[in-house]
Amino acid sequence: xxxxxxxxxxxxxxxxxxxxxxxxxxxxxxxxxxxxxxxxxxxxxxxxxxxxxxxxxxxxxxxxxxxxxxxxxxxxxxxxxxxxxxxxxxxxxxxxxxxxxxxxxxxxxxxxxxxxxxxxxxxxxxxxxxxxxxxxxxxxxxxxxxxxxxxxxxxxxxxxxxxxxxxxxxxxxxxxxxxxxxxxxxxxxxxxxxxxxxxxxxxxxxxxxxxxxxxxxxxxxxxxxxxxxxxxxxxxxxxxxxxxxxxxxxxxxxxxxxxxxxxxxxxxx
Numbered sequence: 001x002x003x004x005x006x007x008x009x010x011x012x013x014x015x016x017x018x019x020x021x022x023x024x025x026x027x028x029x030x031x032x033x034x035x036x037x038x039x040x041x042x043x044x045x046x047x048x049x050x051x052x053x054x055x056x057x058x059x060x061x062x063x064x065x066x067x068x069x070x071x072x073x074x075x076x077x078x079x080x081x082x083x084x085x086x087x088x089x090x091x092x093x094x095x096x097x098x099x100x101x102x103x104x105x106x107x108x109x110x111x112x113x114x115x116x117x118x119x120x121x122x123x124x125x126x127x128x129x130x131x132x133x134x135x136x137x138x139x140x141x142x143x144x145x146x147x148x149x150x151x152x153x154x155x156x157x158x159x160x161x162x163x164x165x166x167x168x169x170x171x172x173x174x175x176x177x178x179x180x181x182x183x184x185x186x187x188x189x190x191x192x193x194x195x196x197x198x199x200x201x202x203x204x205x206x207x208x209x210x211x212x213x214x215x216x217x218x219x220x221x222x223x224x225x226x227x228x229x230x231x232x233x234x235x236x237x238x239x240x241x242x243x244x245x246x247x248x249x250x251x252x253x254x255x256x257x258x259x260x261x262x263x264x265x266x267x268x269x
Contacts, residue, residue, distance in 0.1 A: 001088055001116045002137050003180050003205070007228045009055045009088065014264035016229050017256060018056035018090065018207065020236025021046065021078065023063055027241055029248050036070035039063075042248070043078045046240050049253030053260035056088040056232050058207075059115075079113055088232070089116045090141065090207070096121030096128045103131040110135045117141050119185060119207070122173050123154070133177045140182050144170045145197060147187025147210030166193075167200050179203040186224065188216025188233070194223045202226070209234045218262055229267060235259065 001009075010016050021043055025034040032038035047057065064075035082089055095105040095118065109118045110132070117139035122129050132140040145155055145166040155166040163171075170184055179201075186197055188210035197206075206224055210216035211233055218233065225231055239259075243251035 001084075001139075003228075006055070006088055006205075009086070010229050010267070013053065013055055013260070014267055015053055015055050015260040016231045016233055016263050016267070017050075017054045017259050018058050018088075018232045018234040019046065019050045019054045019239055019252075019256060020058045020060060020092070020209070020234050021240065022060040022092075022236040023240065025067070027244070029244050029246065031246055036067045036074040039067070039071070040074040040077055042240075043074070044081055045249035046252050047078075047082055049249040050239065050256040051083070051086060053253070053256040054087060056090060056234075057082055058090040058092050058234055058236075060236070061091055061093040076113060079115065084114075084116075089114075090232075091115040091118045094119045094121050094143070096124055098124060099127035099131055102128050106132045106135060110138045117183070119143070122169055126172075126176055129173055130176050133181055138181065140177060141207050142170070142173050142182060142184050144184035144186050144201075144206070145190050145193055146185055147189045147216065151187070151190070164196075167196060170197075170200050174201055174204065179205070183207055183232075185209065188218075188221060191216075191220045194221075198224060203230070205230050205232065207232045207234060209236075211235050211238070218259065218266070222266060225266070233259075233263070 023039050025039055028038050028042050032042055064071040091109045109115050119141045120129055122142045157165045183205040186206040186208055188208050208231055211218055239252050239255045242255045
């Protein structure tokens, strides 16, 4: 999916919502089995309920890898279930390794699983990112300034040139890709840095976690928006675990609709 197609999807649905399928079998409703099969049934129901309001789904790979072969199969079946022309599919894998290994990760997620995008840890430098950029109409979503408290340990450290690590990293990585094939992860809880973020990457799309359960507020993200939106705002626990009863899917759909309506207002103001 290229940028124009993604923007068209945002315009069509009046939404920039990304639903995070961070599906933990332990947290599944009681009527579903606590295994890969239960996870898959849960995911399909969530996708059906939220697809009218979401432009993207993000699958946190760790929750599937933890279930072994069955988990990987559930991952593939979940990806295959998502209509590829109706949603932007993100593998939240945070891969980051040297060139020949990165090339294999790119093959796994872009060719075999056929995701539109993958999250990448850039801290091994250029050769940990560029293999992913070789695929047409695929996206590398590079860690920029993350929402977790540990961001202070590396990303928020100040360099001798006065920049913070996240600014230097984003600037350097953007030289290898473009705003047509590279996004950045920017935490919704880091509002005090939004101006600095957009100064270093004025046109790139941002994948924004941290709204809802982590304390970020949707209305605070307005300064990050670009002329064509420029945002995919992820909500995981705040949507998929709204209810733990048999109505879990409809409850998730209602929460997604509420967020979509707020996003529609932001897109038109």
